[in-house]
Amino acid sequence: MSQITPAQQLFDLTGEVALVTGASSGLGRRFAEVLAAHGAKVVAAARRTDRLQDLAASSPNIAALALDVTDTASIGTALDEAARAFGPLTLLVNNAGIAGGGRIVNTPDAEWDRVMDTNVNSVWHLSRAFAQRLVDAKRGGAIINIASLVAGRVGMSSASYAISKAAVLHMTKAQAMEWARFGIRVNAISPGFISSEMTDDYLASPAGQEMIKRVPQRRSGQPSDLDATLLLLASSKASGFMTGAEINVDGGHALA
Secondary structure (H helix, E strand, O other), rough: OOOOHHHHHHHOOOOEEEEEEEOOOOHHHHHHHHHHHOOEEEEEEEOOHHHHHHHHHHOOOEEEEEOOOOHHHHHHHHHHHHHHHHOOOOOOEEEOOOOEOOOOHHHOOHHHHHHHHHHHHHHHHHHHHHHHHHHHHHEEEEEEEEOHHHHHHOOOOOOHHHHHHHHHHHHHHHHHHHHHHOEEEEEEEEEHHHHHOOOHHHOHHHHHHHHHOOOOOOOOOOOOHHHHHHHHHHHHHHOOOOOOEEEEEEOOOHHO
């Protein structure tokens, strides 16, 4: 029998340097805090730098980086700045995203473009630049893309958002296939409805309460419900043979 690695060692991220986008609030902030608490050095990136400074002040393992993920011309510079904070990046968490409501016929072109630029194009450009640096340095690494439960479900009120997250899932598989030979793992987390600034108003509404009744576990999720999945995919010791995977964390909602 091969040696058994204790769980605390499996999820020890000492030596990892992560970039987390959309880290000024919500899930992104939680992701940064969890990775840092498990030994990783974390560059927390977002547009709202005032919130980032507060986050960085909470841990010596976290540094703040001003980044607008839709500004593709600045991505190379941003990655260079991130590397100067703690050293070469080994982990990218593509978390930045925005909601987009409305049916297809009622969605303005500008709204479609805004959702796609933030949720899809940023993942394409940032992942490509990150992966290229790893390939050039002959180092492995990992990318975690944040998709969504709605990527696999057709509704009547969030077409642009659902389409964008479906694109993220397929992009995850394409990235995983292309970069596996370089030792770069790419996986996705598809959360259900998790309490956050983006979802709390909806979850408290009558429509949100009705939706929760349809979730098999009869509740919405908390950010902490994603901690273990994040750590699994971030750790090469725990998920070294995983790439191209999607993990649902949704209380069974995808089954309903």
